Amino acid sequence: MTAVEEKSGTPADDARGAGVLQRAFAVIRALGASQVEGSRVTALAKAVGLTQATVHRLLQGLIAEGVVEQDESTKRYRLSVDFFALAAQAGNPSGMRTLCRPALLRLCASLGDTIFLLVKSSFDAVCLDMCEGPFPIRSFTGDVGGRVALGVGQGSLAILAFQPEAEREEIIRFNVPRLRSYGVLDEVYLRTEIERVRKLGYAGRNTGVLEGMAGVAVPILDQNGCAVGALSVGTLAARLTEDRLPTIVELLKRQAEIIGPQTNPFDVAVRRPMHGLTRAMTTQPLA
Missing domain, CATH: 1.10.10.10 (Winged helix-like DNA-binding domain superfamily/Winged helix DNA-binding domain)
Structure with missing residues (x-):
């Protein structure tokens, strides 16, 4: 030996x-x-x-x-937000989650649908909290702590659309190969949807990826107009009618506008522009 x-x-x-x-x-x-x-x-x-x-x-x-x-x-x-995503599965709240929880409860009670709170984590969106409605639904992120590539689903699309341009471009470049696995998403479609969301101020088109499901999401914007998260409604496609859509959007925007100015830039769930990208792609020592 x-x-x-x-x-x-x-x-x-x-x-x-x-x-x-x-x-x-x-x-x-x-x-x-x-x-x-x-x-x-x-x-x-x-x-x-x-x-x-x-x-x-x-x-x-x-x-x-x-x-x-x-x-x-x-x-x-x-x-990091990844640390919290792990801790969140045990029910430990962050400042962002605590701040948004009353809004999720109000929206769920008013609309009778499931409400999600999503935040950005590098190239993904993480479900930080949710309030379940009475209708059985499926979502891309699943339960609290679940994640999905930015650009997939209304909530993550709302976050992606309102990132700083340089960061948005890097995310698109990195995520397009990942989006192809969903079958109906490509770069042209993604860019078209991003422009549509930026113009309307919300994401609300049913992509058909989750059959029978639909959703609406609005970004939570900080004081610089950058999305630090999103409030999203997940519901049955039959419930998201043209008549009902404006009401849902108005309620979501009202809550997001209250939350946005109160967000803390040092909260674990809030990323500064480009930071999530550089942290994920380098391990070199920092000064």
Whole structure:
């Protein structure tokens, strides 16, 4: 047996592995405590009692796993929306979810249909919350924590249509091959739908991908006019009549306009322009 073999899998190795895990969770907890404004390496190191070099290494590992992100403008770290998408399946709310929950309840009670809250996560839309109506429906994201490529379904289309132009183009370029798997979506169709949504201010066309299902969605816009999420109604196609559509759109827009100005740019569920793209495509050290 070699010296390497003798050393591998020893109690000392297990203890070192457990120590790294404990330090990583200490950093995660510290980030959770400073989630509103984010935190710098110096502050995190002081909070967890580790050196800055150690904390920086731990942060890079957590970024590579997608549970931590760094704001490109402030260089502050915070927990990512992917971390929350996992936590959300256990019922843990974020600021965005807490902010929007009353609106979901009001819309569900008024319309009698299922209401979804979607947010952007890199090239996807994640279902952050939902309020189920009495009608059995199917959706692209499924339950809370589910995700779908941006451009598929009304909610994710509403988010994509109101991204900054440069980011929108990158998402389209990356997602078009993914959309083809749905059979009825291509780049021409997607761009046509995006222009239609931007003109109307909502997404409401039944693509026919989910037979018998229909939906309407409006973007939740921040103060810069960028979509940080979407409110979406999922219903039976027979219930989405031409007469009923304007009422649904008006109710959705009214709630979205209330929520938008209250969104926190440092909320775990709110992405800054291009940040989700760069985090997903690079693992190089950040300054």
